[in-house]
Amino acid sequence: MSALANDPAPAPLLRRPTKQARSRGDRPFAVWNYAGFTLFAILCAYPFWYLVVNSISANDLSAAGDIRLFPQGFHLTNYTQVLGLDGLTAAAGVSIARTVLGTAATVLASAFLGFMFTQERMWKRSLWYRLVIITMYFNAGLIPVYVTIKTMGLTNSFWVYILPAVVQPFNVILVKTYIESLPRSLQEAAEVDGASTLRIFFSVILPNTTPILATVAIFSAVAQWNSFQDTLLYITDQKLYSLQYLLYMFINQASSLAQAAQNAQGNLGIIASAATSQTATSIRMTVAVIVVLPIVFIYPLFQRYFVKGIMLGAVKG
Amino acid sequence: MTLHQEASPGMLLDGVDVPGTRRDRRRPLRRGATRAAASRPRRRTSRSMFLLVLPFLLLVFAFSYLPLAGWATALFDYKPALGISGSEFVGFQWFRMLVSSHTQLEQIGQVMANTLAMSFLGIATSLLPVFFAILLNEVRAPWFRNIVQTLTTLPNFISWVLVYAIAFSLFSTSGLVNTTLADWGLITVPLRFLDSGEHVWLTMLAWSLWKGLGWGAIMYLAAIAGIDPTLYESAKLDGAGRFQLMRHITFPQLMPTYIVLLMLSIANLLNNGMEQYYVFQNAFNREHIQVLDLYVYNIGLTGNSLSMAAVLSMLKSIISVALLLTVNGIAKRVRGTSII
Numbered sequence: 001m002s003a004l005a006n007d008p009a010p011a012p013l014l015r016r017p018t019k020q021a022r023s024r025g026d027r028p029f030a031v032w033n034y035a036g037f038t039l040f041a042i043l044c045a046y047p048f049w050y051l052v053v054n055s056i057s058a059n060d061l062s063a064a065g066d067i068r069l070f071p072q073g074f075h076l077t078n079y080t081q082v083l084g085l086d087g088l089t090a091a092a093g094v095s096i097a098r099t100v101l102g103t104a105a106t107v108l109a110s111a112f113l114g115f116m117f118t119q120e121r122m123w124k125r126s127l128w129y130r131l132v133i134i135t136m137y138f139n140a141g142l143i144p145v146y147v148t149i150k151t152m153g154l155t156n157s158f159w160v161y162i163l164p165a166v167v168q169p170f171n172v173i174l175v176k177t178y179i180e181s182l183p184r185s186l187q188e189a190a191e192v193d194g195a196s197t198l199r200i201f202f203s204v205i206l207p208n209t210t211p212i213l214a215t216v217a218i219f220s221a222v223a224q225w226n227s228f229q230d231t232l233l234y235i236t237d238q239k240l241y242s243l244q245y246l247l248y249m250f251i252n253q254a255s256s257l258a259q260a261a262q263n264a265q266g267n268l269g270i271i272a273s274a275a276t277s278q279t280a281t282s283i284r285m286t287v288a289v290i291v292v293l294p295i296v297f298i299y300p301l302f303q304r305y306f307v308k309g310i311m312l313g314a315v316k317g
Numbered sequence: 318m319t320l321h322q323e324a325s326p327g328m329l330l331d332g333v334d335v336p337g338t339r340r341d342r343r344r345p346l347r348r349g350a351t352r353a354a355a356s357r358p359r360r361r362t363s364r365s366m367f368l369l370v371l372p373f374l375l376l377v378f379a380f381s382y383l384p385l386a387g388w389a390t391a392l393f394d395y396k397p398a399l400g401i402s403g404s405e406f407v408g409f410q411w412f413r414m415l416v417s418s419h420t421q422l423e424q425i426g427q428v429m430a431n432t433l434a435m436s437f438l439g440i441a442t443s444l445l446p447v448f449f450a451i452l453l454n455e456v457r458a459p460w461f462r463n464i465v466q467t468l469t470t471l472p473n474f475i476s477w478v479l480v481y482a483i484a485f486s487l488f489s490t491s492g493l494v495n496t497t498l499a500d501w502g503l504i505t506v507p508l509r510f511l512d513s514g515e516h517v518w519l520t521m522l523a524w525s526l527w528k529g530l531g532w533g534a535i536m537y538l539a540a541i542a543g544i545d546p547t548l549y550e551s552a553k554l555d556g557a558g559r560f561q562l563m564r565h566i567t568f569p570q571l572m573p574t575y576i577v578l579l580m581l582s583i584a585n586l587l588n589n590g591m592e593q594y595y596v597f598q599n600a601f602n603r604e605h606i607q608v609l610d611l612y613v614y615n616i617g618l619t620g621n622s623l624s625m626a627a628v629l630s631m632l633k634s635i636i637s638v639a640l641l642l643t644v645n646g647i648a649k650r651v652r653g654t655s656i657i
Binding site: 040048050051112117131137141143145146152163166226245247248287288291292295307 | 618638
């Protein structure tokens with residue numbers, strides 16, 4: 001019994017039979033179970049830690065791979081210098097703009113379409129609804145979409161980040177289902193008062209759907225921030241590069257960038273020590289940290305919305 | 318009004334509904350009379366409502382339906398600068414070229430092998446999230462479960478570019494793994510993890526699992542929370558131990574969810590996406606990393622054979638839809654409900 005004494009089982013009435021039914025293998029199993037999950041959790045988290053401690057450690061040590069657990073030779077010059085690299089602030093601006101605008105657009109569109117598709121009075125409503133939903137299940141293909149977007153003149157345009165992502169059928173379904181679960185009387189009361197469709201949407205539906213809209217927003221924001229492929233396909237103008245794309249280029253060209261950063265230092269008359277002069281490694285890691293930081297900070301705060309999102313969208317089974 | 322009615326399984330679009338919710342659907346005759354009476358005074362607003370959603374419908378049309386017209390590219394010698402009207406019409410020339418030359422066939426064969434290998438490796442490991450969830454559910458301490466859940470789902474929310482940045486910092490020749498192994502005296506020459514053509518499928522699988530395993534388990538964890546507790550109670554009364562509960566109650570109860578996800582992954586056999594493979598690709602591993610999506614990109618947008626790529630793009634789309642409908646048809650026959 002003593003081995004079980006520190007078992008943290010909450011043990012309400014219903015749990016009691018478990019204890020009686022415990023088999024001999026229980027304790028070793030629990031130990032292995034905890035150990036296994038600890039190991040995998042470390043495997044998932046350590047790479048992020050590794051990037052962070054390297055980006056704030058002495059650059060000669062990090063380039064040699066000597067920084068493993070704790071920062072050595074702490075300094076923040078990597079951040080000040082990387083922020084001065086060509087295109088980084090512009091790319092950050094593009095990424096922030098597309099995340100904010102794209103998220104706002106898709107949240108509003110999902111809410112509005114989700115609401116409108118519950119309105120039986122709309123002309124040919126179920127036909128339009130089906131036409132929207134069915135696009136979840138087919139895709140014309142990479143090249144036909146590329147040719148279409150090029151023909152529309154959206155290549156090298158900021159709007160290629162926003163417009164194709166406005167209507168997301170899946171989000172429309174989420175919101176529509178949510179609205180259908182609201183009491184009908186909400187809308188009916190507003191109708192009796194003579195409110196117009198738009199008025200009902202903005203003053204009755206929007207305030208009452210915020211939980212589901214938060215979920216839509218958080219998923220959309222992450223998708224926008226992480227998006228890489230659209231820059232790769234449609235953008236050649238450097239001013240419109242997204243942060244993800246720039247990071248990809250930095251990873252592959254970090255050595256020449258490090259040279260450039262060192263030259264820039266030289267021009268300013270600063271004599272850089274080995275610890276703070278930019279190396280390929282320091283640039284790669286510092287930019288990676290800048291790109292990942294928003295996700296790492298925001299994700300734990302909003303985790304429950306993510307989980308709710310996948311639950312709502314769960315396939316039936 | 319008959320706004321909320323029960324969904325009837327069987328039709329293609331029924332599956333888009335979340336379980337436990339209801340959707341509106343026209344029900345003929347039985348309530349027809351009241352419907353007509355109630356909706357008559359509202360008729361006049363119906364077109365204006367349509368006009369309100371029209372802009373959004375146009376967006377859907379432009380980005381989802383219009384590209385179907387882009388399939389025509391496959392019949393032309395498409396030159397981006399000239400546009401489709403300026404390009405030469407070549408009929409089925411590209412389709413013939415696809416199967417005419419030996420080297421071309423060989424290349425496509427390799428691409429298909431990579432595509433199917435990645436898909437089947439994914440399917441072969443699709444039970445891992447189920448085990449992950451069952452085992453994590455056995456952990457009693459809530460704080461431990463929460464930390465594990467947060468840390469293991471985090472990688473799902475970073476981009477593949479960042480995964481590559483991480484891979485680079487850990488596995489490049491001056492990365493953590495090589496320097497550590499060298500410090501321990503295990504190697505003298507750095508191992509080439511990234512720029513090597515060996516074990517490409519397995520390393521790609523490993524990165525997919527690193528990124529997706531924790532998140533993949535979330536849905537099963539929720540499904541476990543929804544299992545009827547009386548099942549456990551009666552099994553315990555029958556003397557079932559912890560492992561027997563896991564094996565004979567939890568696991569079978571998760572199977573319906575698992576089967577649906579499995580069928581969806583079969584339907585997505587050809588759709589690996591290109592991002593993961595694009596960021597990891599280099600001259601050394603190209604032969605084994607080029608899945609269909611990446612191949613289409615490579616020949617279409619870097620090799621400038623847009624029309625040939627369009628042919629593959631189009632065939633892939635058609636086969637994918639056919640696969641989805643087939644799997645859905647099987648699901649309907651076997652389970653009585655559709656999966657999409």
